[in-house]
Amino acid sequence: MSETEVKSKEVKETSEKVEETKESTLYYFYTTGCGWCKKADPVVDELIAEGHNILKLDLANGDNKKLEAEVKKEYNKQCGTPFFIDASNGNTVCGFRDKETLEKWAKGEEIPAPPQPTGPPPKVPYHGADDKEIKAWKKEYSKWVKDNEHMPNLLTTEQILSRPRPKSDPPARPLPTWTDEQFDDWKVKWDKWAKENDHLPNLQTGDQMVNSFKQRLQQMPPQGAQAAAGGAVDQAQGTQLQKRLIVLEQKMDRIINHLGVK
Secondary structure: HHHHHHHHHHHHHHHHHHHHHHHOEEEEEEEEHHHHHHHHHHHHHHHOOOOOOOOEOOOOOHHHHHHHHHHHHOOOOOOOOOOOEOOOEEEEEEEEOOOOHHHHHHOOOOOOOOOOOOOOOOOOOOOOOOOHHHEEEEEEEHHHHEEEOOOOOOHHHHHOOOOOOOOOOOOOOOEEEEEOHHHHHHHHHHHHHHHHOOOOOOOOHHHHHHHHHHHHHOOHHHHHHHHOOOOOOOHHHHHHHHHHHHHHHHHHHHOOOOOOOO
16 A cells, blocks of 8 residues: 555544544433423433434533523524524424434434414313303314314314313412512412312422422523512513523413313
């Protein structure tokens, strides 16, 4: 082998090694308290075992949190967790998806966002509602279903009404600025409501609800806690805080909303 051929081979091998050790741009951001992340974790682990170079990034780590903020800003993306993004081009999957979908994303295929409803469905009648109210709701819901035929797995009126329904609305969710006394007052109201609606499955106690809310509040960044307490933040931080509060409120709503339509 000539000297030229030897050098050419060395350059090729060096290039291949660099390519092999090149850091992946496939990021999977997750949080330890996220239920959907727990479902995504084994799927991601399978894909990694099959050769897909996906980086698992826990947002409890400050550097990972900064990285997430950077890629979201660069590609103008908003998502809670789980959050999948190819940092080289912004190709994103927001939320849990099945293995087939995530594998397509890992291979570079653009994944369309799940279909969205045209608006919220009409509120399901309370437990014990009279026939007139139920009939009116059925008419409204049927119209909503027709306007949302693009949505998969829509329930029928019979399926919805067969589910446990509350007798009244639960107390309005707590606010980040509340004092301990206000939280204590809310817990009393919640426990009273839960007792009146003990036919509903898996209701948490007021203590469990408040503890969960406070834990999520503690996960907010320092500027978020400052704004929640009435401090001043710049417009960009305020916008980010608003979005985080919306996500927090949505999670709280999912816990206390037992109105039949999930």
